[in-house]
Amino acid sequence: MKVTIELLEAGIYKDRCWQPAFKADKSQVCRVSPSYAAHLIKEKKAVLHSVTR
Structure with a gap:
């Protein structure tokens, strides 16, 4: 399942330790x-x- x-912020994000990081814009x-x-939503x-699914 994916969400x-x-x-809300530009930056470099990494979902899982074995997946490559990705750069994202606001x-x-x-x-x-x-x-x-859930982690990103909690941190606003x-x-x-x-x-x-």
């Missing part, structure tokens, strides 16, 4: 794991966009 989030929409989405770096 679609909208990033307001960019991307798909990440549910745990990473992202907002929930949608949940997909």
Whole structure:
């Protein structure tokens, strides 16, 4: 399952330790794991966009 989030800050993000980091701009929409989405939302770096399977 993946969660679609909208990033509130530009920066370099890394979902899992074995996946490459990705550079993102403010307001960019991307798909990440549910745990990473929760982490970014808690830190006010992202907002929930949608949940997909």
